[in-house]
Amino acid sequence: MxxxxxxxxxxxxxxxxxxxxxxxxxxxxxxxxxxxxxxxxxxxxxxxxxxxxxxxxxxxxxxxxxxxxxxxxxxALSRETSALPHPDAPPAARTALRAALAAYEAGFGHAFVISLDGVPAGERLDQVLAGIRSRLGNERDEERVVAADELRRLAxxxxxxxxxxx
Structure with missing residues (x-):
């Protein structure tokens, strides 16, 4: 800058x-x-x-x-909304993200939160998808800790x- x-x-x-x-x-x-x-x-x-x-x-x-x-x-988590893909993202990517977000929300009962601070715009969709996929395997208590940390970073x-x- x-x-x-x-x-x-x-x-x-x-x-x-x-x-x-x-x-x-x-x-x-x-x-x-x-x-x-x-x-x-x-x-x-x-x-x-x-x-x-x-x-x-x-x-x-x-x-x-x-x-x-x-x-x-x-x-705090109830007031969050899951990030939707950039409108210019390819349709297949938007579909994959919607499916991943739905699976996450069904499994954990709240929106997926992730801080993308410092992630270049062109890499954000991939970062969100990778984050969801890796966190879907978490136990509920483990994911609450991760979500709380991401929420602090977002705040x-x-x-x-x-x-x-x-």
Whole structure:
């Protein structure tokens, strides 16, 4: 990323963080709920404001994510929707993905979650398919641990983007 873009992104994050810290609790919680669907997680992260840096906010989000109860995780996963393929993906790939997502959801009772942060756009469909196929063999308890970890990673990415855009 060129220095000028990096500086502009940094300023966007700083101004977004200032607005997030100053926002009423209900506004901050709604932004957080868009990042992770657990109300308890959102309330906890919002309650610890102000955050001096984005890294401090992300650390608090991680900590709150590790402390999710089973019910909190269920709530967060219930608000997720499985990723659909890019509209330009070949029909066979879209069909394979839909079938894999349906098998996953039938087996585990919730949407498939995976963080694709850092994965190039052209490789995302393959990454999702590979992730589903590898995780379908997990035991239910093992998959909850994996899904919770992916949910934390997704929340970090979503939170970073939301703060930068705010």
């Amino acid at each position: 060129p220095a000028r873009q990096s500086a502009a992104r940094h300023l966007g994050v700083l101004s977004g963080l200032v607005r997030f810290n100053a926002a009423p609790a209900s506004v901050a919680e709604n932004l957080l709920l868009d990042c992770c669907g657990s109300r308890r997680w959102a309330e906890r992260v919002a309650a610890h404001r102000p955050y001096p840096t984005l890294d401090a906010l992300l650390a608090a989000a991680d900590e709150a994510g590790y402390d999710l109860s089973g019910a909190d995780l269920d709530e 970090r990415t979503r939170l970073t983007r939301s703060i930068a855009a705010w």
